[in-house]
Amino acid sequence: MPAATVLIVDDEEQVRSAIDGLVRSAGYRSALYASAVDLLAKPLPAGVRCLVTDVRLPLVSGLDLQRELAKRGERIPILFITGHGDIPMSVRAMKAGAIDFLPKPFRDQDILDAIAGALAEDMRLKELEEELTSLRIRFESLTPREREVLEFVSRGLLNKQIAAELGLSEITVKIHRGSAMRKMEARTVVHLIRMMEALERGALQVQTPV
Amino acid sequence: MPAATVLIVDDEEQVRSAIDGLVRSAGYRSALYASAVDLLAKPLPAGVRCLVTDVRLPLVSGLDLQRELAKRGERIPILFITGHGDIPMSVRAMKAGAIDFLPKPFRDQDILDAIAGALAEDMRLKELEEELTSLRIRFESLTPREREVLEFVSRGLLNKQIAAELGLSEITVKIHRGSAMRKMEARTVVHLIRMMEALERGALQVQTPV
DNA sequence: TATACTCTCGTACGATAGGATAGGTCGCTT
DNA sequence: AAGCGACCTATCCTATCGTACGAGAGTATA
Numbered sequence A, B: 001m002p003a004a005t006v007l008i009v010d011d012e013e014q015v016r017s018a019i020d021g022l023v024r025s026a027g028y029r030s031a032l033y034a035s036a037v038d039l040l041a042k043p044l045p046a047g048v049r050c051l052v053t054d055v056r057l058p059l060v061s062g063l064d065l066q067r068e069l070a071k072r073g074e075r076i077p078i079l080f081i082t083g084h085g086d087i088p089m090s091v092r093a094m095k096a097g098a099i100d101f102l103p104k105p106f107r108d109q110d111i112l113d114a115i116a117g118a119l120a121e122d123m124r125l126k127e128l129e130e131e132l133t134s135l136r137i138r139f140e141s142l143t144p145r146e147r148e149v150l151e152f153v154s155r156g157l158l159n160k161q162i163a164a165e166l167g168l169s170e171i172t173v174k175i176h177r178g179s180a181m182r183k184m185e186a187r188t189v190v191h192l193i194r195m196m197e198a199l200e201r202g203a204l205q206v207q208t209p210v
Numbered sequence C: 001t002a003t004a005c006t007c008t009c010g011t012a013c014g015a016t017a018g019g020a021t022a023g024g025t026c027g028c029t030t
Numbered sequence D: 001a002a003g004c005g006a007c008c009t010a011t012c013c014t015a016t017c018g019t020a021c022g023a024g025a026g027t028a029t030a
Helices: A013-025 A036-041 A063-070 A086-093 A108-140 A144-153 A161-168 A170-184 A189-204 B015-025 B036-041 B062-073 B089-096 B108-140 B144-153 B160-165 B170-184 B189-203
Strands: A005-009 A027-034 A050-054 A079-080 A100-103 B007-008 B029-033 B049-054 B076-082 B099-103
Touching: A005 A013, A013 A027, A013 A050, A013 B007, A027 A036, A027 A100, A027 B049, A036 A050, A036 A063, A050 A063, A050 A108, A063 A079, A079 A086, A086 A100, A086 B089, A086 B099, A100 A108, A100 B089, A108 A170, A108 A189, A144 A161, A144 A170, A144 A189, A161 A170, A161 B015, B007 B036, B007 B170, B015 B029, B015 B099, B015 B108, B029 B108, B036 B062, B036 B099, B049 B062, B049 B108, B062 B076, B076 B089, B076 B108, B089 B108, B099 B108, B099 B144, B108 B170, B108 B189, B144 B160, B144 B170, B144 B189, B160 B170, B170 B189
Parallel strands: A005 A027, A005 A050, A050 A079, A079 A100, B007 B029, B007 B049, B049 B076, B076 B099
Antiparallel strands: none
8 A cells, every 4th residue: 555645736846845854854745836736636545534724825725725626526635724714714714614724823732633534534545436436337337227215115115116116027137136135235125225326325425516 | 383482692781681672672571591500500491592602701601601611511502792702712612512613792783693593493493302301201101112122223133133143032022022112103114214314323423622 | 131129928937025923021100 | 028120941834945856948148
């Protein structure tokens, strides 16, 4: 497993290299960006990661960056730092899901603690996402009919009822249900229900951009 | 349904009455407290409600109050206002689940919007809580054995397996299972699973005090 | 054209679920 | 002592589930 990566966005070279040194000394890898645009230009590094950014940046602010990443579906824990921030700014960032918001000057340990927390959070969510992705892949492999049948199954309908609902014979429903269970690798109905709930919840748990 | 109540905590009489007037003009009921201790001394008003408090209070601060309410299991949306707050303070409050954090001076509309949001949130959570309470009451009405059996059922075990697990005959398991389903008012296994999941999740979704 | 996939339906069989009915033990309360 | 609730077990019966085996029809693709 590669080391965790800390993405650092700041328009001041001094700040970047200072945090860079701090982060490297803590054993993390780092990726430096002079602006939000730079960061958005290319795909983010893979693996466990978090983002440290100044709120006040030229052109595209840290908050704009947060919103843009959310819009792109890039889930990444964000840690804001700022020299001239105010309370409404911090509240807005936190509401949008920021991990922390540190006003300068801060102690080295403060930001390292926050980074450690952010990375731990990212790892936790990554595990959940992997689970969910695995589920989604399996769900995608279902035929439309199989998906339809599963929807009814997860609502607690009997095969007979599903058959009536879809205008099919009960046997056909059983067939679809059986092959769907195999494709989803669900041993029992209970297992299946949990999967379906995870799929539904996962789709809704997207971070709301503010 | 009685009107929503806004609890107002501030040590300055002027501030209290100002917000009180604002809140009343918006059609809400209000409850005024000169200190956090005052509020904690008696049970909170029932119904839909939210709390507006200054962060900086003598003896027990707004953040202390937030923590104390969480510790007591009193879930209530909190809206902080402050004249001399700083960013770390606001971040801490938001991390602990505050709805908003408004620095003075603020426009009347700002706080009214925040209050409306807080009350809407409280109403939403109250509905979920009612559902959960209803579930809990039914679950409490189960005998220990019935609860045990349901635990296994919700893990996807067959009656036969549950019987082996508990050292019972399969028939006995069926009996317990049946009466448990009746008491829980679950028509199908799927319905039951959803209930059990809600119970487990509900117990874990407590707001983490910071 | 041939192959593959999907959807459909049937019969048959074994396993499971769930209820009705009937019986018994144990411990606590009235 | 009697009653009650929790707990345990059994047999009988029915509905449902799950699968195996068999088979036809439509559609897309190589």
